[in-house]
Amino acid sequence: MANYIELNAVIEDADLAEIVVAELAEFPFESFANEPSLLKAYIPQTAMADCMEQVNAMLDRYGITERRYVQIESQNWNALWESNFEEVLVADRVAIRAPFHAPHPELGALDVVIMPKMSFGTGHHSTTRLMVEMLLGMDVEGRRGLDMGSGTGVLAILAAKLGATEVDAVDIDDMADESCRENAVTNGVAERVRPILGDVRSVAGEKYDFIVANINRNILLRDMPAYVGMLSEGGVLVMSGFLEEDVAAITERAESLGMRAGRRMGDGGWVALEFCK
Numbered sequence: 001m002a003n004y005i006e007l008n009a010v011i012e013d014a015d016l017a018e019i020v021v022a023e024l025a026e027f028p029f030e031s032f033a034n035e036p037s038l039l040k041a042y043i044p045q046t047a048m049a050d051c052m053e054q055v056n057a058m059l060d061r062y063g064i065t066e067r068r069y070v071q072i073e074s075q076n077w078n079a080l081w082e083s084n085f086e087e088v089l090v091a092d093r094v095a096i097r098a099p100f101h102a103p104h105p106e107l108g109a110l111d112v113v114i115m116p117k118m119s120f121g122t123g124h125h126s127t128t129r130l131m132v133e134m135l136l137g138m139d140v141e142g143r144r145g146l147d148m149g150s151g152t153g154v155l156a157i158l159a160a161k162l163g164a165t166e167v168d169a170v171d172i173d174d175m176a177d178e179s180c181r182e183n184a185v186t187n188g189v190a191e192r193v194r195p196i197l198g199d200v201r202s203v204a205g206e207k208y209d210f211i212v213a214n215i216n217r218n219i220l221l222r223d224m225p226a227y228v229g230m231l232s233e234g235g236v237l238v239m240s241g242f243l244e245e246d247v248a249a250i251t252e253r254a255e256s257l258g259m260r261a262g263r264r265m266g267d268g269g270w271v272a273l274e275f276c277k
Contacts, residue, residue, distance in 0.1 A: 003044075003045045003071055003072065004042050004043065004044055004045060004071075004072045005042070005043050005044075005045050005048045005069050005070065005071055005072070006040055006041070006042055006069070006070045006071075006072050007024075007029075007039075007040065007041040007042075007043070007055070007067065007068075007069055008038060008039075008040055008067060008068050008069075008070065009038070009039045009040075009041070009059060009064050009066070009067040010037060010038055010064070010066035010067065011037065011038070011039050011064060012037050014034075014268070015268070015269055016062060017034055017039045018126070018243070018268050018269050018270060019062075019243065019269070020039060020058075020059070020062060020064065021034075021039065021041070021125075022216070022217075022242070022243055023058050024041050024055070024058075025216050025241070026216060026218065027043065027047075027051045027054070027055060028043055028044065028047035028050075028051065029041045029042060029043045030042055030043060030044070030173065030175075030176075032125065042072070045071060048069070052069075087101045088129065090129050090132045090133060090136075091132070091133050091136060093107065093110055093136060094107065094110045094112060094132055094136065094158065095107050095110070095111050095112065096112050096114055096128075096132075096154060097111070097112070097113060097114070098113070098114065098115060099113055099115060099186070109161040109162075110158070110161060110162075112154060112157055112158055112161065112187060113183070113186050113187055114152050114153075114154055114157075114183050115152075115179065115182060115183060115186065126267040126268045126269075126270040127214050127240040127241050127270050127272065128154065128155075128214060129267065130240050130265050130266070130267055130270060130271070130272035131155055131212055131214050131238065131240050131272055132154075132155070132158060133265055133272075134212070134238045134240075134263065134265060134272050134274060135155060135158055135159060135162065135212065135238075136162075137263065138162075138210060138236060138238070140159050140162050140163060140164040140209075140210055141162065141163030141164070142163060142164075142165055143163075143164055143165065143209035143210060144164065144165055144166045144167070144207070144208050144209050144210075145159050145164050145166070145167045145168070145208055145209060145210045145211065145212065146167070146168045146170065146203060146206070146208045146210075146211045146212070146227075146230065147159070147167055147168070147169045147170065147211075147212050147213075148170050148200065148211065148212070148213035148214075148215060148223070148227070149170070149171055149213060149214055149215035149219070149241070150169035150170055150171045150176065150180055150195070151171060151173075151176050151179070151180070151214075152176065152179045152180060152183055153169045153179065153180030153181075153183045153184055153193060153195065154183070155212050155214065156168075156169035156180070156184070156193045157183060157184060157187045157189055157193060159210075159212070160184075160187075160189035160192040160193050161187065161189060164192065164210075165192060166192050166193075166194065167192060167193050167194070168194050168196055168203055168206065168208075169184075169193055169194065169195045169196065170195075170196045170197075170198060170199070170200070170202060170203060171195075171196075171197065172197070172198065172199050174197060177195050177196075177197040180193070180195040181195045199223075200223045200226045200227070201226075203230065204226070204230075206230055207230060207231075207232050208230050208231060208232065208235060209231075209232055209234075209235050209236075210231075210235060210236045210237075210238070211227050211230065211231060211235070211236070211237045211238070212238045212239075213227065213237070213238070213239045213240075213241070214239070214240045214241045215239075215241045216241045216242065217241070217242040217243075217246045217249070217250065220239050220241065220242065220250060220253075221249065221250070221253050224237075224253050224254060224257060225257060228254075228257045228258070228259060228277060231277045232277070233277060234276070234277060235276070235277045236262070236274060236275070236276055236277075237254070237259065237274070237275045237276075237277070238272060238273070238274045238275075239272065239273055239275075240270065240271065240272035240273070241270075242270070242271060243269050243270060243271065244266065244269050244270075244271055246271075247264075247271055247273065250273060251273065254273075254275045258277070259275035259276065259277055260275060260276045260277075261273070261274075261275055262274035262275060262276050
């Protein structure tokens with residue numbers, strides 16, 4: 001396993017921190033952690049060398065001069081992540097927790113266990129929480145779905161626990177794919193969650209009743225025609241991973257593909273949008 005670089009950037013403004021996260025997500029950063037006045041971002045050491053100049057230029061543009069890069073050996077990652085990992089309760093209906101947290105039997109099937117590793121989707125980021133809330137408002141029981149950019153598989157696992165018959169969980173990162181497989185087994189939904197290592201081309205020709213995609217603005221705009229093409233009539237597409245300022249571009253693209261706008265949720269400048277075919 002590769003070593004990782006931890007970027008520590010001092011950012012006093014919480015809204016600015018969210019904007020910087022969105023910018024860093026355009027690079028190969030794989031996970032983020034927000035602490036008071038401090039943003040931590042994690043990227044494979046081999047990838048950092050290729051984009052460090054551009055990352056520094058972006059941080060300079062926002063006036064973020066207090067920053068440092070720290071190497072983290074792979075064997076120390078899980079201990080570091082676990083020490084900072086807290087469970088997340090969404091809408092008082094879904095608990096997203098690690099195996100070392102106490103279970104929530106009162107929530108029944110919606111007690112979701114995610115082993116914290118270097119892959120996106122532990123529930124701590126606003127976009128993941130928004131997507132969870134969107135899923136809670138959807139009727140996925142008995143339906144087939146797709147989770148694009150699945151990370152740990154939290155959304156695919158939740159959809160299966162909400163009654164989806166099958167959910168394909170697609171991610172380009174091999175560590176995310178491995179994490180999704182482990183988490184599907186832990187949550188007892190391995191027979192209904194199908195992790196796939198690849199991009200949108202890996203599910204070309206498939207048909208889905210719903211698609212959830214928590215990625216980033218540029219990938220969503222690029223791949224949206226493929227998502228719409230894979231949706232059955234009456235199907236639902238829910239997207240997040242972008243900021244308020246990107247809503248117009250996302251909406252325009254979706255409507256140009258014949259999609260009808262549905263629900264909208266926001267949190268800290270981040271937005272989730274629903275469209276129906």
